[in-house]
Amino acid sequence: MSFSLYTIFQIISDFFGxxxxxxxxxxxxxxxxxxxxDLYKLLYMAYPVLTVxxxxxxxxxxxxxxxxxxxxxxxxxxxxxxxxxxxxSVGLIFLMMLxxxxxxxxxxxxxxxxxxxxxxxxxxxxxxxxxLTIYMVSVIFENVKISKKDIKLPVFIWICFISIPMLSIAxxxxxxxxxxxxxxxxxxxxxxxxxxxxxxxFIYDSIIETYEEKISNIALKEEKEHYRKQCIYxxxxxxxxxxxxxxxxxxISLLKQMSIRDNGNKxxxxxxYLEKKLSSVVIFSNTQNLVVDSILNIxxxxxxxxxxxxxLQCRVPCKLNIEPMDLMVIMGNILDNAIRAAKNVExxxxxxxxxxxxxxxxxxxxxxxxSGKLLVDDGRFIxxxxxxxxxGLGLQNIKRIVRKYHGTTKFNYTSEVFTSEIILYLR
Amino acid sequence: xxxxxxxxxxxxxxxxxxMEKMLANYSSKTGETIEVEPYTSSESFFKALKNDEAFDLIxxxxxxxxxxxxxxxxxxxxIMDDELQQIVYISGKMEYSIRLHxxxxxxxxxxxxxxxxxxxxMNRYLKISGRFTDNFTYTIGSDKFKIKLKDILYFDVYNHxxxxxxxxxxxSIHESLKNLEKELKRYGFIRIHRKILVNSAYIKxxxxxxxxxxxxxxxxxxxxxxNDVTSFKLDLFREG
Numbered sequence: 268m269s270f271s272l273y274t275i276f277q278i279i280s281d282f283f284g285x286x287x288x289x290x291x292x293x294x295x296x297x298x299x300x301x302x303x304x305d306l307y308k309l310l311y312m313a314y315p316v317l318t319v320x321x322x323x324x325x326x327x328x329x330x331x332x333x334x335x336x337x338x339x340x341x342x343x344x345x346x347x348x349x350x351x352x353x354x355x356s357v358g359l360i361f362l363m364m365l366x367x368x369x370x371x372x373x374x375x376x377x378x379x380x381x382x383x384x385x386x387x388x389x390x391x392x393x394x395x396x397x398x399l400t401i402y403m404v405s406v407i408f409e410n411v412k413i414s415k416k417d418i419k420l421p422v423f424i425w426i427c428f429i430s431i432p433m434l435s436i437a438x439x440x441x442x443x444x445x446x447x448x449x450x451x452x453x454x455x456x457x458x459x460x461x462x463x464x465x466x467x468x469f470i471y472d473s474i475i476e477t478y479e480e481k482i483s484n485i486a487l488k489e490e491k492e493h494y495r496k497q498c499i500y501x502x503x504x505x506x507x508x509x510x511x512x513x514x515x516x517x518x519i520s521l522l523k524q525m526s527i528r529d530n531g532n533k534x535x536x537x538x539x540y541l542e543k544k545l546s547s548v549v550i551f552s553n554t555q556n557l558v559v560d561s562i563l564n565i566x567x568x569x570x571x572x573x574x575x576x577x578x579l580q581c582r583v584p585c586k587l588n589i590e591p592m593d594l595m596v597i598m599g600n601i602l603d604n605a606i607r608a609a610k611n612v613e614x615x616x617x618x619x620x621x622x623x624x625x626x627x628x629x630x631x632x633x634x635x636x637x638s639g640k641l642l643v644d645d646g647r648f649i650x651x652x653x654x655x656x657x658x659g660l661g662l663q664n665i666k667r668i669v670r671k672y673h674g675t676t677k678f679n680y681t682s683e684v685f686t687s688e689i690i691l692y693l694r
Numbered sequence: 695x696x697x698x699x700x701x702x703x704x705x706x707x708x709x710x711x712x713m714e715k716m717l718a719n720y721s722s723k724t725g726e727t728i729e730v731e732p733y734t735s736s737e738s739f740f741k742a743l744k745n746d747e748a749f750d751l752i753x754x755x756x757x758x759x760x761x762x763x764x765x766x767x768x769x770x771x772x773i774m775d776d777e778l779q780q781i782v783y784i785s786g787k788m789e790y791s792i793r794l795h796x797x798x799x800x801x802x803x804x805x806x807x808x809x810x811x812x813x814x815x816m817n818r819y820l821k822i823s824g825r826f827t828d829n830f831t832y833t834i835g836s837d838k839f840k841i842k843l844k845d846i847l848y849f850d851v852y853n854h855x856x857x858x859x860x861x862x863x864x865x866s867i868h869e870s871l872k873n874l875e876k877e878l879k880r881y882g883f884i885r886i887h888r889k890i891l892v893n894s895a896y897i898k899x900x901x902x903x904x905x906x907x908x909x910x911x912x913x914x915x916x917x918x919x920x921n922d923v924t925s926f927k928l929d930l931f932r933e934g
Contacts, residue, residue, distance in 0.1 A: 555789040582802050584792040623931055624795065627899035627906075630931035673902035675924050690928050692902045 281318040290405035295356035296346035313341040371397035505561035555585040566602040573610035580621040605635035704755035767797040851889040887916035
């Protein structure tokens with residue numbers, strides 16, 4: 268094998284591949300999904316190593332193609348993504364390399380007949396042209412914002428998307444066999460094929476984005492509906508309980524009057540018993556604010572179930588200028604978190620609740636004991652709850668509502684106590 | 695050290711004496727001088743008010759004389775136009791109506807009352823009481839003037855001059871808002887705008903875009919001051 272200038276250029280070109288391939292990978296599979304271990308950076312060397320190897324063993328086209336694709340696949344493992352996206356990205360990158368290389372080869376041909384008479388430089392021009400063009404294209408791609416979403420599409424849609432680059436590759440190969448076409452026509456055809464593929468990738472991304480939005484909207488709608496039902500249920504229950512208590516209290520005072528008059532000790536006994544029974548039905552929250560009472564009383568029942576001691580400091584008028592659902596979602600979620608944390612503590616289990624409305628602002632403070640294990644990631648708390656997706660949705664809901672009322676959330680923790688504070692502007 | 699004048703308005707005598715005892719305990723614990731006056735009917739308290747008796751803190755039973763506690767509070771706030779006498783409602787149940795809320799009480803406590811509840815309320819009162827007794831001195835030309843802090847509503851800057859707005863008047867003084875803010879911050883004056891410094895005791899309502907004072911004036915909150923205002927109110931809530 269002769270080591271001509273051309274071969275040297277080919278080797279240089281293979282090493283140059285690291286640059287534009289990395290840019291393409293960044294663009295298609297997302298910068299964020301990079302595995303940052305330095306070892307993964309070595310994967311890039313797969314391309315020059317394999318292609319130079321293929322070059323040295325005879326530069327057979329079919330082996331070149333296979334080697335390119337294998338190298339791209341190896342490099343793609345630097346990024347975390349689904350199998351489908353990996354295949355699509357590798358296919359598209361390879362297609363781009365193929366088309367641009369072919370176009371540049373043809374261009375090189377045309378140019379050289381008019382400007383440079385010496386044939387050895389013909390192929391070199393093509394290589395150089397190729398590398399420059401593809402590097403430029405890769406930079407453009409890297410700077411275009413491509414959607415991060417990477418979710419599963421229906422199989423049929425995915426097959427359609429993968430067919431486009433594949434059929435394009437087939438078209439390129441068929442076209443190259445034809446000798447009767449003019450260079451300019453072939454170049455135009457290739458550029459068109461390239462554009463079609465590029466557009467299909469953007470369509471793919473946009474569909475994934477829409478899909479994910481649709482799914483997340485459905486999930487949020489379901490959760491909202493669930494809360495709305497809970498909200499109504501809680502308010503109905505509270506109304507019933509309230510009426511029931513009131514009724515019993517009346518009956519008891521009537522009975523008491525009768526028993527005093529008739530001097531019936533037995534009646535008095537049973538009345539006293541009933542009185543005690545009534546007062547032992549501990550009403551945790553009785554602010555006459557239906558929303559606050561219902562959510563607090565229901566959560567209080569749960570707290571008692573887990574032996575969590577609860578304290579309430581409450582100063583709210585019976586009507587608050589906040590949508591009942593919003594208040595229920597906020598308090599429901601925060602109390603759920605507090606209960607979840609407090610029930611697992613071995614020593615003191617407690618939850619202290621403070622809700623104050625003053626000067627047009629609502630302040631909610633929940634302190635709970637917890638077992639001291641908090642995971643912090645990037646300044647956000649990671650849940651220890653196994654069903655992390657629904658937990659995330661709860662926090663999302665709180666954030667959305669707090670933002671709606673121009674409010675703020677603050678979290679603080681010591682080794683034993685976790686404090687959540689929410690402040691909202693009502694009106 | 696000035697005297698704190700406290701009125702206890704409750705028709706049950708035991709509660710009045712119980713409160714007096716707890717306040718005496720607080721006084722000996724902290725060294726504050728407290729004068730306590732009990733009133734067992736709303737009439738007697740109304741008479742005292744009409745005789746220009748002034749109090750710093752009033753413990754008021756909502757259920758006194760068949761729910762006329764709220765009438766007393768309304769009288770103080772609306773007819774006497776006094777927002778500075780602090781009211782603490784005593785009640786047998788947790789129900790806290792909107793009408794009560796509109797009288798802006800310092801706190802709302804439920805019977806039976808414990809010593810530590812009284813202590814907490816007194817501590818809170820002390821924290822904000824400086825605003826009611828201390829003075830603010832300023833100079834115009836070569837003359838020195840003194841005004842009670844509790845009479846200042848807010849300062850604002852108009853055409854490069856700082857204006858001090860009081861209940862009935864407006865005085866232009868030569869002092870930068872920055873210096874005023876530093877000096878008066880501990881009395882609860884808060885900078886809500888590059889050009890406005892407000893006495894928070896006069897803020898009736900906090901909104902996201904503005905604050906509304908008791909006299910009806912609305913003062914705009916500057917864009918970069920939203921967080922400060924929220925933090926300020928957050929701290930107030932935390933202490934209460």
